[in-house]
Amino acid sequence: EDQVTQSPEALRLQEGESSSLNCSYTVSGLRGLFWYRQDPGKGPEFLFTLYSAGEEKEKERLKATLTKKESFLHITAPKPEDSATYLCAVHPRTRSGGYQKVTFGIGTKLQVIP
Amino acid sequence: SQTIHQWPATLVQPVGSPLSLECTVEGTSNPNLYWYRQAAGRGLQLLFYSVGIGQISSEVPQNLSASRPQDRQFILSSKKLLLSDSGFYLCAWEAGLRDTQYFGPGTRLTVL
Incomplete structure (x- = not known):
């Protein structure tokens, strides 16, 4: 069964204090790994899709990287507006032509303090 | 650009009552x-x-059902709500081969 484990569950940073969020996954063949940001009471907002080990993508203060077993979301010099829950999800390769559902992690709740 | 809508945003319903949540997508075809x-x-x-009009696959057996009467409309229903149906319901669309799923704003359902 596909699994996604995110750590830490919660992270509190001072404004400007860089850090990384981890997403470890187990899947028999990766089609894509996704990162989302979710604010309280709202739907997840898409950030990145990564397809193969070694791939990196950046958006403002965020940078996502991918290895064969995990992905990191690096946050450089975070601001209070970066406070949110960050979700990781994996989409496995199709097996026997059937649909393979996306598996989501529980998320990392990030709080950036001014 | 594509937009996804969900309504209502919040809903409080008594146990045993019916449910209908609606999701519509704009700006894309056959999502x-x-x-x-x-x-x-x-x-x-x-x-x-x-994956298309009238084509519904269920992942979890329960008292909920879904329908897709139009290409960009997706409806979640129940004939009789249970307490355990409370939660935050999200609709998402995906442009087929591009894989990435984009989410709507969600509906907060509370069953009392």
Whole structure:
């Protein structure tokens, strides 16, 4: 069964204090790994899709990287507006032509303090 | 650009009452559509997905059902709500081969 484990569950940073969020996954063949940001009471907002080990993508203060077993979301010099829950999800390769559902992690709740 | 709508935004319903949540997508054709439920401390749980009009696949057997009467409309229903149906319901769309799922704003359902 596909699994996604995110750590830490919660992270509190001072404004400007860089850090990384981890997403470890187990899947028999990766089609894509996704990162989302979710604010309280709202739907997840898409950030990145990564397809193969070694791939990196950046958006403002965020940078996502991918290895064969995990992905990191690096946050450089975070601001209070970066406070949110960050979700990781994996989409496995199709097996026997059937649909393979996306598996989501529980998320990392990030709080950036001014 | 594509937009996804969900309504209502919040809903409080008594146990045993019916349910109808609606999701519509604008700016794309023949999207794959999904219903998820998100409970506190748990990952998103896939409930239903649809690859076309009238085509519904269920991931979790329960008292909920889904329908897709039009290409960009996805409806989640129940004849009789249970307390355990409370949660945050999310609709998502996917442009087929591009894989990335984009989520709507969600509906917060409380069953009392």
